[in-house]
Amino acid sequence: MAKKRHDARVDARAEIREIAFTPPAGTPAGVEVLSLADLRHRVTAAQLATPHRPDFHHLLTLTGGTLWHTVDFTGYALEPGSWLWVRPGQVHQWGDLTGAEGILILFRPDFLDAATADAARTQDPHAPVLRLPLPDDATALRLAAEHLGIEFRALGHLPLDVHTAALRHLLAVLVLRLTHLTAPAGSPAPEPDPTYLRFRDAVERDFARTRRVEDYAQTLGYSPRTLSRATLTAAGLGAKEFIDRRVILEAKRLLAHSDQSAARIADHLGFPSPTHFSKFFHRGTGQTPIAFRDTVRGHSAR
Known part of the structure; x- marks a missing residue:
């Protein structure tokens, strides 16, 4: 192996x-x-x-x-x-x-x-x-x-x-x-949209630096509306939600699998304060960061 x-x-x-x-x-x-x-x-x-x-x-x-x-x-x-x-x-x-x-x-x-x-x-x-x-x-x-x-x-x-x-x-x-296997029956898988691919790669690279669609649009040379249209077609959600989901996923990974404090995670993910991070996380998941950590680790222990 x-x-x-x-x-x-x-x-x-x-x-x-x-x-x-x-x-x-x-x-x-x-x-x-x-x-x-x-x-x-x-x-x-x-x-x-x-x-x-x-x-x-x-x-x-x-x-x-x-x-x-x-x-x-x-x-x-x-x-x-x-x-x-x-x-x-x-x-x-x-x-x-x-x-x-x-x-x-x-x-x-x-x-x-x-x-x-x-x-x-x-x-x-x-x-x-x-x-x-x-x-x-x-x-x-x-x-x-x-x-x-x-x-x-x-x-x-x-x-x-x-x-x-x-x-x-x-x-x-x-x-x-x-x-x-993921394509609709009888139809070929659609060709990936270059606009979406560039945006996806940029988010993967910079999600901890910025969560603003406008910043990605300026970097990539598209309008925010173009990015949102391409992302909606390819991923089924708008550009802003796409970015926020990526940030939440990384936050969940760090909360569940590391011992970093919520404040340190907030700083790593580019939030101006732990309070801003906690509000963002709660809005996206319905839980505070610490509540999520306790829930995940409690389930793992059981």
């Missing part, structure tokens, strides 16, 4: 455990395929249950048993045939792996070619996490995952550059099929 290197550093994003992708020695740098049995042997249950934020993608499907997996405060019950896709930057926790069997595919954001990454929405933090394919789709996805695993384990049968290219193409087939 990509070794889970636990950085000792505590950066501005808090004490959430940051996990970097480190490929096994001698394998192509960028992708790994392993079974859940392999995962159980390599990582302790306590480590898996700890909230962590990887810098790489996780694709998981079960072939037997059941599994509960939490991604950014939402729990997902996995059964054979279902697929879970955790993206870089999302905070997730593994449930009890005892009795669960399946395939886990790990890959870096830059492993796929740019056209595939865009078409598969690999950088979209709002893309669906859980996918439940129809029987025909399930068979194709299973075969794609198995073929990818066979090629990954066939290191040395081909020149390394050819082997890497084959893995990249096989992974592309899998992620494109998974992405297609």
